[in-house]
Amino acid sequence: MLVDRLCHFVGMAKQPHYIKEWRHFRGYTQEQFAERVGVTKSYVSKIEGGKRRYDQPFLEAAAEVLRCQPADLIVRNPADPDGIWSIWDDLRPAERNQVVEIAKTIRRTGTDG
Structure with missing residues (x-):
């Protein structure tokens, strides 16, 4: 069939x-x-x-x-050393918080490069 x-x-x-x-x-x-x-x-x-x-x-x-x-x-x-998760895994908690805040700012401002 x-x-x-x-x-x-x-x-x-x-x-x-x-x-x-x-x-x-x-x-x-x-x-x-x-x-x-x-x-x-x-x-x-x-x-x-x-x-x-x-x-x-x-x-x-x-x-x-x-x-x-x-x-x-x-x-x-x-x-992949440049993969976002590879970078994330190497960050300390305070650095992770900074990355999250940067990402929120990028999303909020709508920058499209």
């Missing part, structure tokens, strides 16, 4: 992620990471290589091992 084939095709669409980057960031080999997550090295390799889709239980287990949020594995590259 055409609908089944289309659903299968859509379901197999590549899901971008930063799982490999997070694994490297935390210093794990594929084998170490797989063991801690409770899957095989082959499973991790396929997910990182885009040959297998990740699912929510895997993301949650991986995030726990990698000490981040599941969403971080999808949207946040920890290796």
Whole structure:
């Protein structure tokens, strides 16, 4: 049936992620990471290589091992030194407050560069 084939095709669409980057960031080999997550090295390799889709239980287990949020594995590259979250993580609480106030000012003044 055409609908089944289309659903299968859509379901197999590549899901971008930063799982490999997070694994490297935390210093794990594929084998170490797989063991801690409770899957095989082959499973991790396929997910990182885009040959297998990740699912929510895997993301949650991986995030726990990698000490981040599941969403971080999808949207946040920890290796990007200029990424806003990388900068945010390095700030002290007082500096974070300053950044928030600056962002509010930019939003309020509507500067569009």
